[in-house]
Amino acid sequence: MAQLRFEALKKLSERTRVHADLPSTNVSKFFGENVYGPEQMRATLAPALYKKVSQAIKNHEKIDEVTADAVASAAKAWAMAKGATHFTHWFQPMTGGTAEKHDSFFDALAGIERFKGSELVQQEPDASSFPSGGIRSTFEARGYTAWDPTSPMFVYGRTLCIPTVFVSYTGETLDTKAPLLKALKAVDLAATKVCQLFDKDIQHVVASLGAEQEYFVVDKALFDARPDLVMAGRTVFGHAPARGQQMEDHYFGSIPSRVYDFMKDFEIEAWKLGIPVRTRHNEVAPSQFEVAPLFEEVNVANDHNQLMMDVMGRVADRHNLRVLFHEKPFAGLNGSGKHNNWSLITDTGVNLYAPTSSARDNLMFLTFFVTTIKAVHSYGDLLRASIATAANDFRLGANEAPPAIMSVFIGSQMTAVLDELEKKGNVKIEKGDNMYMKLGIDQIPEIILDATDRNRTSPFAFTGNKFEFRAVGGSDNCAVAMTALNTIVAEQLDKFFAAVNKQIEKGEEKRLAIVNVLRDYIKESKDIRFEGDGYSDGWVEEAAKRKLGNVKNTPRALDAYLTKESLDLFEKHEVMSHKETEARVEIRQEAYMKRVQIEARVMGDLAMNHIVPTAIAYQTKLIENANGLKGLGVDNAAVVQTIREISGHIDTIKNGVRAMVEDRKRINKITDTHKRAVAYCDEIKEKYFDSIRDAVDKLELLVDNEDWPLVKYRELLFLR
Ligand code: ADP
Ligand code: MG
Structure with missing residues (x-):
């Protein structure tokens, strides 16, 4: 009966290393070579058309038919030169992962290769088998995919992949990307309005994401000999090994050679696809690793993360390895998350979460900083719901896992700044005073979070120039969490803007009005801030006293989407209608x-x-x-x-x-x-x-x- 196990162990003992050659030590020579990005568009489209496309992308506008035809034709020529024979609309259904349906460029009737604008813009996958949460009744179980020009096309294998959204014929969104795009538009609108209180030159605000991906690697034969890993992605049985992660020696250890070969190999593939992977290292648990890319605009970063997971799976196969993205494949060991590093950056190049030496910019920084904390305070349960899955339940809120309590860590320096602002908020500012100095915000030093200040136990931590949403699961699609986060921040920024204007109408000076509202927010949102050990029992008790949510499982966490407040929130920002939100919850249940x-x-x-x-x-x-x-x-x-x-x-x-x-x-x-x-x-x-x-x-x-x-x-x- 133990035959399979011993056969697998024998196979393992005969494994050899698989070597992959770097095409060039100069990564820039091949980085993005399989991407039809802005540069390729510029090179292959007439200038006027290129301008039209980039404007439309920037302003969230529709691309007309003539332009689409030109883009399709240019993209086809470019892709065929790369060896592509097919194209596909590439989309992200709510069931997770990515989906595609390949069509050949070759038109047998016409006897030529072609690719029309209409095919670029829209395609009908056979959508009846994707869940719709009751939106589509079965007789009209059809939907279509529509081009997302904000994320570049790419050649993968012999196929030109076109990032798309997936929508039902009745107009409801059926994927994770469509609401994300809408949430990014909402936060752009709200943040730009607020930025213009400080700087009229700012026309757009772009949300950025750097997703640190944790994963385990196991040998393919051993994986295949574990039906639970094959079927459920995690081990349902297995006694803890004599040596687990108690030695804490894996983190700084050298990367095992077969895994190292695999990493180098998938990095090459990722680079060719324009995925800016940068960091690789061991994680805490044995056989656990992490890969981190350079941050990008959220939608592109998320497409890249989804694509990277696929690339990793395929490349691992070449190395006779299997990658586990599951949030908790092994009991007793750390789970895998996907830390979502997130910030808002203006089209003038200012990171709104980076303190600077300019007093005016610092007030803008504080505005975004405090408003974000307030947003998490107001909508913590929704954030919790956004990361809820059956797999993540093993990683958060379970017996041996950290609690599922949402809180914000900001570090001692920023705590001091907020305390100061709260205290001094009442200071009378006379004409001719340096208000910033009087409030103690003239100079906020560059935040350098040292080792002690890097609270790794916080689900939502400020890390110097960005927030890091750590509760997102390793196998999850970041779009769901990012949709929630960007929507709640958009909402809070709207509220902030309204509150400031109200004070200005009453005759308050603009900067003071801003400070007044911030001071209220600091006071109101104190309970969500926690600087201590988020994994301790003491915190669970303390959080209960603060009435913070600690919902341990997905079916109950998801309820947070269905309150009138949440339903209205998504509808107001045109992210999801009531019906769409309800359908999504149904699908996730x-x-x-x-x-x-x-x-x-x-x-x-x-x-x-x-x-x-x-x-x-x-x-x-x-x-x-x-x-x-x-x-x-x-x-x-x-x-x-x-x-x-x-x-x-x-x-x-x-x-x-x-x-x-x-x-x-x-x-x-x-x-x-x-x-x-x-x-x-x-x-x-x-x-x-x-x-x-x-x-x-x-x-x-x-x-x-x-x-x-x-x-x-x-x-x-x-x-x-
Ligand atoms: P850490 O010390 O947490 O590993 P890093 O600087 O290595 O921090 O960054 C981790 C991730 O955060 C990377 O993917 C990085 O690109 C991303 N990141 C850095 N700055 C920003 C930012 N302003 N917005 C979003 N992500 C960012
Ligand atoms: Mg990090």
Whole structure:
């Protein structure tokens, strides 16, 4: 029975390194060579057309048919020169990952290759199998994809990929990108308005994202020998290895050679696709790593992250490795997140979250800084909901995971600045005074967060010139979190703008009006600020006193989308209609339930068909042994004790799995999706998973290593 495991281990022992050559040590020579970006557009389009396209992109406008035709034709010629034979609309359905449907450039009827503007602008994938949360009734189960010109096309393999949004024929959005684009427009509008209080030259504000991607790497053969990894992306069983991450030696250790080869290889592929990967290093847990790109405009950065995950998977295959993006593939070890480093940058080049030496700019910085904190304070539950998935539940809010409480860390220097502003806010400013000096904001030093100040336990941390939303899950699409964050910040900026104007109308001087509103925000949002250890039990108690949300599971976290306040918020900023928000929640509840269902089935199957028979076979050997000892008159109490223990665990497993199946049958009859998801959480996952796992993991320690059917943690994590 343990055959698969030992075959996998044998394969592993025969692995050789796969080497990939850098096309040039000068990365700039091949960076973006497979991207049809602004430069390629400029080079291949007539100047007037190029100008039209770039203007439309910048101003969130529609591109007309003639222009689209020209772009399509130029892109086709460029792509064919790169060896492309097909094109596809590349989109991000709500089920996660990316989707595509390839069409050939070759038109057999006409006998030529062609690519029309209309094909660039719109395509009909067979969308009936993508979930729509009840938006589309089945008879009109159709949608179309529409070109997103703000993210460049690229050649991947032999296909020209066109980033697109996915929309139903009735106009509702069916993907993660469309609402994101709308949220980015909302934050652009709101932030620009606020910026113009300080600087009339600012016409646009662009949100930026740098997504640090954590992941595990395991050998392909070992992966394939673990049905739970294959089916659920995480190990549902597995006893902790003798050595986990307690030595904390992996983080600074050298990168293992096969993984290093893989990293170099996928970086080359990523660079060719214009993905600006920059940093690579080991993470805390054994076999855990991180890759970080240089930040870009949010929509492009997110497309790049999605594409990079795909590239990593394909390249890993060449190296006989598998990449795990799952938020918690291994119990007892750190999970994988996707830290979303985020900031707002003006079209004049000012990072609105970077303190400067200019007093005027600092007031602008403080405006954005404080307003963002206030936004998280007002909408913490929505942010929590934005990162809620079945997989992320194992990483946040679970037994061995940090709590799912949203809070903001800003560091001691910024705490001092805000304290000062709050205290001095009432200072009377006379004509001719230097207001900035009087308020203590004339000079905010460059924020250098030293090691002690880098609070790694905060889900939302200020890191000197950006905020880092760390609660986003490793396998997630950042668009969902980014849609929520940019919308709540847009809303808070709108409120700020209105409050300032109200004071100005009452005769208050503009800068003082700004400071007054900021001071109110600082006071009102104090509870969301937390500088201590976010992983401690003390914080859980303290947060409860502060009435901060600590919603431990997805089905309940998602409720935050359905309050009237949230529904109105998204609708007001034209990000999602009530119907769209509700449909999304429905889809995510359904996805949650299915994930738990799959895990429950995998668990049941592994336990009953692999573990229990193994344990019984081993137990039989022990029984023979015990009888033999008895026949010889030797004390067999220890063996009998082990036999009893094994029996106990087998009973636990069998009873657990049987009862779990019965509960599933009952729960599957619940028609309300929300109630069914909650039931899957409380009455399947919470009720059975731990006890079944515990019994299996105990058996792993009792049963002869030679007989154990599942690849063990120490093998998965330490052998490469
Ligand atoms: P850390 O010390 O947290 O690793 P880094 O400077 O290495 O910080 O940045 C981590 C990520 O944050 C990178 O992807 C980087 O490009 C991104 N980043 C840096 N500045 C900004 C910014 N202003 N806006 C968004 N992301 C940023
Ligand atoms: Mg970081």
